[in-house]
Amino acid sequence: MQEKYRALDGAIGADFQQSLTPSEAIGLLKDGVRRSTSNEINGRHRARLMEDAAEGQHPYAAVLSCIDSRAPVEQIFDAASGDLFVARVAGNVASPDLIASLEYATKYAGSKAILVLGHTRCGAVKGAWAGLQDGHLTELLGRIQPAVEATKLEVGEEDNLSNLDRCSAVNVKGTMNELRDQSAILAGLEAEGKIAIVGGVYNVATGEVEWID
Numbered sequence: 001m002q003e004k005y006r007a008l009d010g011a012i013g014a015d016f017q018q019s020l021t022p023s024e025a026i027g028l029l030k031d032g033v034r035r036s037t038s039n040e041i042n043g044r045h046r047a048r049l050m051e052d053a054a055e056g057q058h059p060y061a062a063v064l065s066c067i068d069s070r071a072p073v074e075q076i077f078d079a080a081s082g083d084l085f086v087a088r089v090a091g092n093v094a095s096p097d098l099i100a101s102l103e104y105a106t107k108y109a110g111s112k113a114i115l116v117l118g119h120t121r122c123g124a125v126k127g128a129w130a131g132l133q134d135g136h137l138t139e140l141l142g143r144i145q146p147a148v149e150a151t152k153l154e155v156g157e158e159d160n161l162s163n164l165d166r167c168s169a170v171n172v173k174g175t176m177n178e179l180r181d182q183s184a185i186l187a188g189l190e191a192e193g194k195i196a197i198v199g200g201v202y203n204v205a206t207g208e209v210e211w212i213d
């Protein structure tokens with residue numbers, strides 16, 4: 001399947017998307033990180049991609065990630081136009097509009113996997129750890145608080161990089177569980193084996209992803 005993907009010139013078509021299993025979709029994400037970190041960039045034909053874009057879209061996966069400028073999702077996975085749905089919000093939290101976007105991406109647009117992608121050195125996690133309250137940030141950072149509390153119990157209160165990065169991983173797991181708890185659609189698709197929900201923490205300094213199953 002990865003060879004078939006790498007041989008694409010234009011965009012992913014409906015047949016390709018529908019023939020993928022959820023674990024093959026995750027395999028494509030992992031191979032994307034490998035290409036991205038080993039300079040084997042899959043240069044696809046821009047004019048062909050745009051021609052295909054006019055016909056529709058059949059992305060293989062959806063990624064819920066942070067807004068951080070050092071975590072550019074398409075670059076991380078060496079993805080082209082039409083490959084991925086990308087939903088971004090500070091701290092990669094499962095707020096209602098984000099959940100709805102993932103419901104659309106999977107149930108209505110056929111994506112086979114959802115990746116919740118946190119990252120190292122996350123400012124939203126740092127803000128939640130410090131108990132920052134300001135404007136709309138208060139509600140958003142409140143969604144990270146369960147991860148902050150769980151991590152502090154485990155490692156203590158000190159806001160060093162290692163503890164904050166640990167909190168990012170705990171927050172990814174929390175978001176994965178929120179998707180299942182808050183969305184009957186996503187939980188149902190996962191239970192039927194039609195999609196997989198996985199997590200990862202992107203390392204902004206190395207370009208690698210640490211996977212969380």
Ligand SMILES: [Zn+2]
Nearest residue numbers: 066068122123
């Ligand atoms: Zn972040």
